[in-house]
Amino acid sequence: DVKVTQSSRYLVKRTGEKVFLECVQDMDHENMFWYRQDPGLGLRLIYFSYDVKMKEKGDIPEGYSVSREKKERFSLILESASTNQTSMYLCAIKRDLNSGTQYFGPGTRLLVL
Amino acid sequence: GDSVTQMEGPVTLSEEAFLTINCTYTATGYPSLFWYVQYPGEGLQLLLKATKADDKGSNKGFEATYRKETTSFHLEKGSVQVSDSAVYFCALSIPNSGNEKLTFGTGTRLTIIP
Numbered sequence: 162d163v164k165v166t167q168s169s170r171y172l173v174k175r176t177g178e179k180v181f182l183e184c185v186q187d188m189d190h191e192n193m194f195w196y197r198q199d200p201g202l203g204l205r206l207i208y209f210s211y212d213v214k215m216k217e218k219g220d221i222p223e224g225y226s227v228s229r230e231k232k233e234r235f236s237l238i239l240e241s242a243s244t245n246q247t248s249m250y251l252c253a254i255k256r257d258l259n260s261g262t263q264y265f266g267p268g269t270r271l272l273v274l
Numbered sequence: 275g276d277s278v279t280q281m282e283g284p285v286t287l288s289e290e291a292f293l294t295i296n297c298t299y300t301a302t303g304y305p306s307l308f309w310y311v312q313y314p315g316e317g318l319q320l321l322l323k324a325t326k327a328d329d330k331g332s333n334k335g336f337e338a339t340y341r342k343e344t345t346s347f348h349l350e351k352g353s354v355q356v357s358d359s360a361v362y363f364c365a366l367s368i369p370n371s372g373n374e375k376l377t378f379g380t381g382t383r384l385t386i387i388p
Contacts, residue, residue, distance in 0.1 A: 165317075192374055194375065194376075201380055202380060203278075203363060203378040203379055203380040203381050204318075204363065204365075204376070204378040205378075206375045206376075209374070209375060211374075219375060220375075251317055251318065253318075253376075255374060261306040261308065261323075261366075261367030261368075261369060261374065261376065262308070262320055262323060263320075263376055264320070265310075265317035265318040265319070266317050267316055267317045268316075268317045
């Protein structure tokens with residue numbers, strides 16, 4: 162079974178803080194993704210990575226950056242958190258190169274005060 | 275660009291009722307189509323998928339058929355249970371696009387009452 166873990170289930174941060182969300186996979190999968198989930202908007206792609214030190218912007222990258230120094234770990238960084246970044250953040254990996262199927266972590270619910 | 279439109283929720287049904295959640299898509303290529311489910315407090319799980327026209331995906335009593343002529347992938351279940359209460363997302367991806375992202379619909383919250 163594919164296992165995707167996220168460092169926190171719930172986080173509360175203050176406006177202006179730097180926030181790190183971490184995602185770890187237990188297999189040697191290359192493609193990793195960060196989405197945010199908001200009511201009425203579904204999931205939107207923030208960034209993805211197809212290999213170590215490689216990253217691509219998704220649909221809503223503004224206000225975020227990412228880091229992938231090791232294959233198993235993909236970090237999402239909020240350089241200066243704002244209240245409009247309050248959301249559920251979901252990490253996913255893509256296992257099969259010939260299939261679009263992605264496997265998701267449990268999510269991190271972030272509240273920015 | 276690519277997009278997915280799915281039935282607005284919330285949807286409330288009685289146990290053993292028939293379920294349909296509509297999903298239509300717009301895509302520039304030949305997409306793969308997915309239904310994901312999110313149970314309360316959890317991440318998304320793949321429910322079923324179809325990769326080409328006329329394919330039927332099925333799992334846990336749910337079914338969806340890839341209809342290219344109507345660009346649809348409606349989710350159905352003949353007899354729902356309380357445990358099916360969740361949020362359901364329709365999604366697509368374009369194989370070999372170099373992007374590999376999933377494009378999601380807005381989600382449909384389903385509540386089954388005993």
